[in-house]
Amino acid sequence: MKKGLLYFLLMLLCFLLQCKSKSAADKKHKIAVVVSTLNNPWFVFLAGTAADKAKELGYDAKIFDSQNNTALESDHFENIVVAGFDAILFNPTDADGSIANVQKAKDAGIPVFCMDREINSLTAATSQILSDSYSGAVSVGKYFTQQLNKKGNYVELLGLVGDNNTWARSKGFHSVVDNYKNFKMVAQQSADFDQNKAMEVMESILQAHPDIDGVFCGNDAMALGAYQALLSAGKADKIKVFGFDGAEDVITSIKENKVAATGMQFPKVMAETAAEYADEYIKGKRDFPQKVPVAVELVTAKNINDYIAYGKK
DSSP states (O other), X not given: OHHHHHHHHHHHHHHHHHHHHHHHHHOOOEEEEEESOSSSHHHXXXXXXXXXXXXXXXXXXXXXXXXXXXXXXXXXHHHHHHHTOSEEXXXXXXXXXXXXXXXXXXXXXXXXXXXXXXXXXXSSSSEXXXXXXHHHHHHHHHHHHHHTTTOEEEEEEEOOTTOHHHHXXXXXXXXXXXXXXXEEEEEEEEOTTOHHHHHHHHHHXXXXXXXXXXXXXXXXXXXXXXXXXXXHTTOTTTSEEEOOBOXXXXXXXXXXXXXXXXXXXXXXXXXXXXXXXXXXXXXXXXXXXXXXXXXXXXXXXXXXXXEETTEEO
């Protein structure tokens, strides 16, 4: 009788252990995708591509929208840590303000892979996959000078002042344009990478400076907003607009000769690389490059047929 009971208990224990082992094996790892804003098609594409690649690699993936708000971004990170996510694919809201969030994840043993935007730390993130915004803006700046015949009044619309891409693009552009004494920047103002704000800012600038020849915008959303303001003012055919991103609407606008050029980023490359790095980390790899530059290419009416939204054909 005792032997029978002992055998039964042993069999029950084995069964429970097997169930526990199977449950652990069946449990999917989770990857969080935290993006600065989903109020911009470019970032929607970045976030969606990252999540899709994570799912393709066998992970559950969830997208978190920070709405360009560092406080909301911080809440996301706290929730991600508590929920036990295994990795974070991250598009930061602020180069300095986002460091503490990345460090929080690192301290909890969760690797963070930055996409497109960087943080000003070389130790917090596991790796940062970034567009070469400076070099891309140099190319746009060269084309800008050619299209305006090396002279004229122009406006610059800046992105978020806390984002390093804003200043990398501005500095790259000015490294070219400032060499020509017949160019004059009559206004430089932030529109936060936002299309509606760019339209409002451009409308205001036009009232003070109606005689301009070109507008350089730190992203395509602002380029579209600036163009809309110029169209409303009856100046769209006289003032050339230049963007940066490679968003779908601007690719169409270049084909229609509404926007002069853009710097094509490759969000698919950045998003998929980040997801692949996260997969490698979860499987045991620990040696990753701190920064991975992704080239930006100039897109104009001359080569527009080589490109589609967010990349090459």
